[in-house]
């Protein structure tokens with residue numbers, strides 16, 4: 079597939095959850111752009127719109143609302159309360175929306191449904207979404223006395239130029255290494271098993287985070303009384319859980335989670351994802367910017383990957399809108415990109431560091447660490463101020 083033109087203000091490589099959302103945000107402020115996506119729009123193998131679900135914070139829901147995706151937000155299942163507990167210990171903590179004077183703490187949506195909503199908005203706005211088309215190389219060139227980024231599409235030898243290249247191609251980005259970005263990789267040597275289940279007792283919009291000796295187990299409320307589970311374990315254990323019969327899996331899950339929701343009645347398709355953290359500390363270079371999983375792939379323990387990317391998108395939209403109002407400023411200048419990187423630095427690194435710390439604290443079977451997190455949960459449960467700080471962060475607001 080070829081693009082319609084050979085020059086755009088912005089080219090976004092990757093039309094997954096982050097690339098498609100960014101395209102909608104930038105189209106809304108009149109940017110001339112194209113999204114280039116490797117997979118066919120409704121293909122089952124589209125890796126971004128898969129069977130997982132994402133928990134969106136309140137601030138993320140507000141961002142989607144501003145972008146006009148109200149119907150999608152209304153179909154997402156609200157998280158009203160969160161219950162945090164440790165397997166085999168008494169300490170637990172609860173975050174309740176009524177006590178925090180909020181209608182809800184966030185909402186959960188399946189990636190597939192979010193993907194469909196994004197693609198419908200992309201079509202409605204007439205955004206050029208070029209797929210299937212894979213970008214194989216990117217470099218800076220001079221064209222008609224102007225510096226531009228040039229990308230090449232696989233197979234058809236089409237070259238496209240732009241003032242700004244945005245890489246939203248997920249964590250397995252080849253282009254960012256081609257362009258010289260350095261990535262720090264942390265292998266947690268664990269995997270997350272993801273699937274949907276139905277339980278005997280309705281979830282009533284509670285989300286659960288349960289810390290087990292092998293790693294955290296999250297249960298998120300979905301529509302029709304389903305729950306999406308994300309269960310971290312050693313890679314061997316995840317493989318075993320993936321391959322065992324549904325009856326054995328239900329039994330293992332009931333032991334790990336306890337009896338709060340009764341028996342596990344239905345189990346959907348199980349998928350396993352290796353748990354790695356990939357962080358690119360510098361996210362801008364001349365006429366190029368990284369976003370979403372291309373900038374950082376986080377451990378899913380705190381459900382922050384997409385939420386952080388949405389805060390980046392919102393900040394970028396505002397920055398570019400301001401830039402376009404100023405006749406002197408140019409999209410291809412490096413100054414505003416450096417400013418953007420600095421402005422986003424504290425939120426990015428606080429989120430990355432807190433997620434990594436949580437992953438280490440709550441995935442470690444040592445008795446000392448287990449006692450500390452138990453104590454932490456007890457303190458949190460009886461100290462409203464600490465709980466509020468934690469809740470504000472979880473909802474995506476500055477505490």
Ligand SMILES: Cc1cc2nc3c(=O)[nH]c(=O)nc-3n(C[C@H](O)[C@H](O)[C@H](O)COP(=O)(O)OP(=O)(O)OC[C@H]3O[C@@H](n4cnc5c(N)ncnc54)[C@H](O)[C@@H]3O)c2cc1C
Pocket residue numbers: 091092093094095096097114115116117124125126127130131132133134211212213214246247248249251270272308351369370371372378380381382383384385386387
């Ligand atoms: C188990 C699990 C649970 C999670 N839960 C949450 C949660 O509750 N809340 C939350 O906020 N986050 C969560 N996340 C994180 C969230 O899913 C990711 O942050 C998000 O999906 C990243 O989207 P992306 O668009 O950056 O990357 P991707 O989803 O990887 O999309 C990249 C896109 O780029 C395309 N592409 C790649 N290379 C090229 C190329 N060269 N040319 C053209 N196209 C290309 C791909 O086909 C793909 O469509 C979770 C992650 C996991 C693994």
